[in-house]
Amino acid sequence: MDIVAHSEQNAFLMAFERNGTLKWQSAQFAYPLPINLIASPPAIADINQDGKPEVILGNAVFDNTGKLLWQGTAGIGNDGEYLLGNPVDVLPSVPGLELSAGNTLYDALGNIIWYRSDLLDGLTAVGDVDGDSLPEIVLALSKINGATNEIRIYVLDAQNGNTKYSYIYQSVARASVPALGDLDKDCRAEILLSGNR
Numbered sequence: 058m059d060i061v062a063h064s065e066q067n068a069f070l071m072a073f074e075r076n077g078t079l080k081w082q083s084a085q086f087a088y089p090l091p092i093n094l095i096a097s098p099p100a101i102a103d104i105n106q107d108g109k110p111e112v113i114l115g116n117a118v119f120d121n122t123g124k125l126l127w128q129g130t131a132g133i134g135n136d137g138e139y140l141l142g143n144p145v146d147v148l149p150s151v152p153g154l155e156l157s158a159g160n161t162l163y164d165a166l167g168n169i170i171w172y173r174s175d176l177l178d179g180l181t182a183v184g185d186v187d188g189d190s191l192p193e194i195v196l197a198l199s200k201i202n203g204a205t206n207e208i209r210i211y212v213l214d215a216q217n218g219n220t221k222y223s224y225i226y227q228s229v230a231r232a233s234v235p236a237l238g239d240l241d242k243d244c245r246a247e248i249l250l251s252g253n254r
């Protein structure tokens with residue numbers, strides 16, 4: 058088992074063998090962020106379906122030796138500190154997996170499928186929220202994204218990024234990564250967040 062970690066100060070990835078030996082370290086790379094980036098968990102998935110896993114951090118995709126394959130040019134998947142990219146096959150007609158990163162959906166090569174430039178960047182989860190058998194992307198925005206003492210949740214159509222539902226909750230300063238799960242077994246996922254004031 059390799060262990061992939063993200064280093065905090067100068068962003069780079071490190072992969073460790075089980076015994077702690079450093080297997081590889083990626084070149085340093087930058088996000089265009091005026092913020093206090095904190096170390097965040099990478100995702101691992103075979104985005105381009107070539108049989109080898111990629112490592113994903115926010116909107117950056119690395120091969121399994123730590124070489125940067127591409128970095129998206131729109132949404133990052135960042136709430137001001139935390140980075141999150143979701144590799145998911147939300148569009149079966151588009152080859153490979155798609156990468157959901159904040160207000161943007163990328164294809165497996167880094168091309169923008171849609172970009173909601175009218176929304177702030179933030180943290181996403183993917184699932185079927187309304188029970189129509191098609192995935193939605195839930196985008197959570199919070200104070201450190203620029204909202205003021207409120208959290209905003211957007212449920213976006215994964216096909217085109219259009220807003221299906223949106224909600225604002227006051228007096229909550231920060232939202233976590235959203236989690237989706239069907240709590241009451243009505244075949245529609247509820248949206249779960251932890252927050253703080």
Ligand SMILES: [Ca+2]
Nearest residue numbers: 103105107109
């Ligand atoms: Ca691959």
Ligand SMILES: [Ca+2]
Nearest residue numbers: 148151152153
């Ligand atoms: Ca696809």
Ligand SMILES: [Ca+2]
Nearest residue numbers: 185187189191
């Ligand atoms: Ca749906």
Ligand SMILES: [Ca+2]
Nearest residue numbers: 239241243245
């Ligand atoms: Ca439900």
